[in-house]
Structure formats: C-alpha cells, structure tokens
Amino acid sequence: MTDADPRAKLSLTWQQRFAFFDAHGVPSSSPQSRAALRALPFGTRMRITSNFLALFFFPFYFFAKGMWRKGVVWVGVAVALAALGVVLDVSDGVARAIGFGLVAGAMTTVNYGYYLHVVRGSRSWNILEGFARRSAS
Numbered sequence: 857m858t859d860a861d862p863r864a865k866l867s868l869t870w871q872q873r874f875a876f877f878d879a880h881g882v883p884s885s886s887p888q889s890r891a892a893l894r895a896l897p898f899g900t901r902m903r904i905t906s907n908f909l910a911l912f913f914f915p916f917y918f919f920a921k922g923m924w925r926k927g928v929v930w931v932g933v934a935v936a937l938a939a940l941g942v943v944l945d946v947s948d949g950v951a952r953a954i955g956f957g958l959v960a961g962a963m964t965t966v967n968y969g970y971y972l973h974v975v976r977g978s979r980s981w982n983i984l985e986g987f988a989r990r991s992a993s
Contacts, residue, residue, distance in 0.1 A: 862974050868913070870970075877971045879928055882986055904915050910966040914959045917966060923973050925981045930962055 863874050880889035883905055893901055896924040915934070918927030937958065941951050961983075968986055972978035978985060 866974070873904050873967050874971055874975065878975075882968050884987070896971040901984070904906050904967065906963050907966045908963065911959050914962045918962070918969075921966070921973070923966075923969055925979060926969055926983050929981055929983050930958075933942060934958055 866874070876892070878881075880886075880991055882948045883889050893904065896904070906984070913920070915927045915930040918924065918930060927981040937954055938951075941954060946954075965987065967982060969983070971977075972980070972986055
C-alpha cells in the first residue's frame with residue numbers, strides 16, 4: 857500500500873505551508889493570495905514565505921530536502937556571481953550585498969519549491985518555478 861498523501865509525514869509547519877499553497881498558490885501570485893497572506897499573523901507569514909534553515913545552510917538545504925537540481929543551480933548562480941564580482945573587482949560591500957541577495961532569494965523560494973517537489977512531483981531545474989505572476993481571473 858502506498859501513501860495517498862505524502863504530506864502526512866511532514867511536520868506541522870510544512871503542513872501549514874502546504875495548506876496555504878493548496879488554497880492560494882504562491883503568496884505573490886495574485887491579489888487574493890497577497891490578501892490571504894496579509895490576513896495571517898506576522899509569525900505565520902514569515903513561516904510561509906521564508907525558510908531560515910535555507911538562509912543559514914544555503915545551498916545544502918536544497919540537497920537535504922531532495923531538491924538537488926535546484927541546489928546545483930543555486931551553486932552555479934553563486935559561482936557565476938562570485939566570478940563576475942572578481943572580474944569586475946567589486947567592493948566588499950557590493951559583494952556582501954550580492955551574497956545576501958542570493959541567500960534571500962533561496963530562503964524565499966525553497967518553501968514553494970519543496971511544495972512542488974512533494975505534492976506535484978516536480979523535478980525541475982528552475983529555481984523560480986511557479987513564481988511568475990498570474991493575472992486575476
């Protein structure tokens with residue numbers, strides 16, 4: 857017998873995130889999803905839109921969650937940006953800002969990426985999969 861719902865083994869936090877994504881999609885995808893997110897308490901909003909483990913353990917968190925393709929792409933983006941920074945001889949402040957932007961991007965995309973990985977079986981290399989804005993229907 858196979859598990860009908862792969863979410864049953866997930867923690868309460870992941871189940872809460874997945875329930876939001878089931879009901880509203882990506883928080884920034886429509887005015888309705890943005891309104892639903894704003895209606896939540898601050899801590900819940902942060903748990904849905906951000907993942908601090910991904911912030912601190914970037915890009916290894918992607919590998920640990922089974923999203924190795926996205927992890928490889930994040931590593932490639934980090935290496936490319938570092939190489940570009942060396943070639944352009946950017947200041948330390950600019951290099952830090954680029955690094956913070958990179959990990960902020962990872963921390964805000966990992967939750968929905970994991971949702972797609974678990975629920976829809978996505979094995980995409982696209983680190984921004986599902987983040988395109990949709991028009992209100």
